[in-house]
Amino acid sequence: MDLKLEAVTHRYDKTVVLRNVSLDVPSGRITCIVGPSGCGKSTLLRLLGGLEQPSEGAVRQLGTPPAGCLNALTYIFQDFALLPWRTVAGNVALVLEDHKLGNIDAIIANVLARTRLTDFAGALPKQLSGGMKQRVAIARALAVNPAVMLMDEPLSALDSQTRELLMDDLVALWTRTPFTAVYVTHNLAEAVRLGHRIVVLSRRPGEVREIVEIETPLEDRRYGDAALEAQQQHLWGLMRDEAAAADAELLYV
Numbered sequence: 001m002d003l004k005l006e007a008v009t010h011r012y013d014k015t016v017v018l019r020n021v022s023l024d025v026p027s028g029r030i031t032c033i034v035g036p037s038g039c040g041k042s043t044l045l046r047l048l049g050g051l052e053q054p055s056e057g058a059v060r061q062l063g064t065p066p067a068g069c070l071n072a073l074t075y076i077f078q079d080f081a082l083l084p085w086r087t088v089a090g091n092v093a094l095v096l097e098d099h100k101l102g103n104i105d106a107i108i109a110n111v112l113a114r115t116r117l118t119d120f121a122g123a124l125p126k127q128l129s130g131g132m133k134q135r136v137a138i139a140r141a142l143a144v145n146p147a148v149m150l151m152d153e154p155l156s157a158l159d160s161q162t163r164e165l166l167m168d169d170l171v172a173l174w175t176r177t178p179f180t181a182v183y184v185t186h187n188l189a190e191a192v193r194l195g196h197r198i199v200v201l202s203r204r205p206g207e208v209r210e211i212v213e214i215e216t217p218l219e220d221r222r223y224g225d226a227a228l229e230a231q232q233q234h235l236w237g238l239m240r241d242e243a244a245a246a247d248a249e250l251l252y253v
């Protein structure tokens with residue numbers, strides 16, 4: 001299933017947050033959204049997920065969700081959002097329990113294996129590192145076989161080494177079974193490692209400044225790769241002045 005934004009403008013009261021944003025989110029690819037603080041990245045994700053309706057324009061879902069999909073648009077947040085009293089397997093089970101499924105145990109085993117969590121099925125969140133908690137959140141999202149994963153800064157609560165490991169995990173996951181994701185991040189290194197398509201928004205009101213396509217297969221993108229560094233520099237060049245302006249603007253709010 002593809003998602004499409006058509007000339008979307010969104011405002012809160014009189015504040016225009018996004019202006020005339022048109023965007024395709026093609027299935028089987030990771031679309032990253034980058035832009036200065038407060039430019040409307042999370043708002044864009046909420047619009048794509050149907051949590052809010054745009055003030056103007058339209059958000060469309062094209063095609064049908066994959067077979068066995070229990071929740072077409074599934075979020076992954078920065079703070080993991082795990083229930084502390086449930087085990088790893090129990091947290092994954094949570095999203096399956098309301099559906100009359102005969103194969104819950106098999107689904108849980110499958111997603112825990114895909115996220116390398118099989119040995120931790122009985123652990124509680126408090127026993128896990130931040131990186132492991134986020135892997136549980138990813139496993140839980142995969143369990144509903146979503147059409148599109150909506151990922152809001154999923155790695156930004158983690159230290160840089162854990163971020164690298166999680167990026168490797170996401171690349172391995174996608175390479176084995178391509179999924180569709182919209183991935184909001186501040187971090188341009190993450191965008192060039194994970195994004196097939198990177199959408200650069202301007203400062204608020206966020207407008208599409210540029211869309212960068214990276215053709216290098218995800219599995220061939222290496223930490224410190226010169227071509228990726230150059231892409232990152234290009235993105236930073238697009239954002240730098242606006243990021244500084246957005247930063248200064250926040251000081252006077």
Ligand SMILES: Nc1ncnc2c1ncn2[C@@H]1O[C@H](COP(=O)(O)OP(=O)(O)OP(=O)(O)O)[C@@H](O)[C@H]1O
Nearest residue numbers: 012017035036037038039040041042043044186204
């Ligand atoms: N529910 C809301 N009501 C009013 N204003 C809001 C609401 N949600 C977001 N905003 C405002 O809309 C603007 C865009 O917010 P949003 O969180 O989408 O930006 P962002 O690019 O994700 O920000 P950041 O990079 O800091 O995470 C901000 O000025 C924010 O204060």
